[in-house]
Amino acid sequence: MNVVALTTTRRKASQRRRAPQIIEAAARVFAERGFHGATTQDIANVLGIKQASLYYYFSSKETALELVCLKGVEGFFDAAKAIAARPESATNRLTLLIKSHLSPLVDRPDFVRVFLNERQHLPRESRRRIGRWSRGLERIFEDVITEGIKKGEFRADLDARLATLAILGMCNAASNWHRKESTDITRAAAEFAQLAISGMGKRPTVPRRRR
Amino acid sequence: MNVVALTTTRRKASQRRRAPQIIEAAARVFAERGFHGATTQDIANVLGIKQASLYYYFSSKETALELVCLKGVEGFFDAAKAIAARPESATNRLTLLIKSHLSPLVDRPDFVRVFLNERQHLPRESRRRIGRWSRGLERIFEDVITEGIKKGEFRADLDARLATLAILGMCNAASNWHRKESTDITRAAAEFAQLAISGMGKRPTVPRRRR
DNA sequence: AATTCCATCTATTGAGCTATAGAAAAATCG
DNA sequence: CGATTTTTCTATAGCTCAATAGATGGAATT
Secondary structure (H helix, E strand, C coil), X not given: CCHHHHHHHCCCHHHCCCHHHHHHHHHHXXXXXXXXXXXXXXXXXXXXXXXXXXXXXXXXXXXXXXXHHHHHHCCHHHHHHHHHCCCCCHHHHHHHHHHHHHCHHHHCHHXXXXXXXXXXXXXXXXHHHHHHHHHHHHHHHHHHHHHHHHCCCECCCCCHHHHHHHHHHHHHHHHHHXXXXXXXXXXXXXXXXXXXXXXXXXXXXXXXXXX | CCHHHHHHHCCCHHHCCCHHHHHHHHHHHHHHHCCCCCCHHHHHXXXXXXXXXXXXXXXXXXXXXXXXXXXXXCCHHHHHHHHHCCCXXXXXXXXXXXXXXXXXXXXXXXXXXXXXXXXXHCCXXXXXXXXXXXXXXXXXXXXXXXXXXXXXXXXXXXXXXHHHHHHHHHHHCHHHHCCCCCCCHHHHHHHHHHHHHHHHECCCCHHHHCC
16 A cells, blocks of 8 residues: 555645535534534435535544634634734724624624634643733733723723723623624624723713814 | 322422522532533532432423522622612612622522523523523613713713623623632622723813813 | 445444332331 | 331333434535
């Protein structure tokens, strides 16, 4: 047998033609029933193939979860980091952060939902990795808020950590209601940003009158 | 056979001596691993009894979930309704609502967590019932906010629905971080209330600044 | 046309889990 | 103590599910 041919020509599971569809089906099913509540049969049903055929695309159900979670956070972190680094006021950057944080909910809601609710069921190693990533994102929000406090844009007595948790909680909850509610996400993002900004603003604050 | 004796002397599962402990163990395990991720064996392990013995206390795993969820919401709704009916400003009532909403997290965090994350796995009937309850609670928040807008306490352009979702999202997320974060819930409740109130409040108009 | 590769299928194994039945042990009560 | 009731145990049935092995058919390649 030709070992070289095998290793050079055989593609990884993630590069197989229907791989994106398979992962999307997994995302849908995991989002709907939760990781443990979902069966590989459920995923196969969505795709119209047999349960065993899935294992051509991933080596275990847990691997499938990992792929879904990874796609759920893809770009997230880098986008946030870029926004935080801009030469703008903390207020503006936080507004952008909130809008950016909500945007993936528009085009891949299932992936986000799975990432938020099911990542706890990942195997140790990848859970740690994703946890680290997650904390990094929180950090970005918190740092911008802290900076905003220092610069006098936000209340001096504000607890940056709690404000971060509040904002992220508010945003992440959107993945739970965005299906049923009629409101579109973009509008929600704008309203949420305004809520947060004025919520953290200095008490006898004056609206920022530009120009 | 003596039917009367059976029905009069035999207690319901919920009245058996250790029933509260059994439900608490279930709450702990469900909170930690999720309903489908948890096994009845896990629950038995916590209690130091055999798996089959659990069925003396509940007739199915789903029933156990239902009991946990019910205890998770116990009192919630009535407390909120009472607060909403008080003869106080919308601002004050909303502050109280937020504090009241977070308080169960102090004494029965696992139950709340299970209610929030696992109620979707309840059987149709009880899921509906709890869903109705949940919508009722949202309604209370939303009504107070709407009233606050009408009375001029909050911004006229505020979307009451979105504000409700934001506040509840912010509060409910606390069940996810309260374990790891050092902050105590009472403090968080105060800060959250302030964030929400000033976030929805009318901003002073420009001329007032000069006085 | 023959060969190789890709995608899916059939068939099955083996593990783990819920739930039941009935015995045993422990507690309670007359 | 003896009887009754409550609680827990042993044993196991029956099912579902993830995962593997190997076959099949079609597409691409030479």
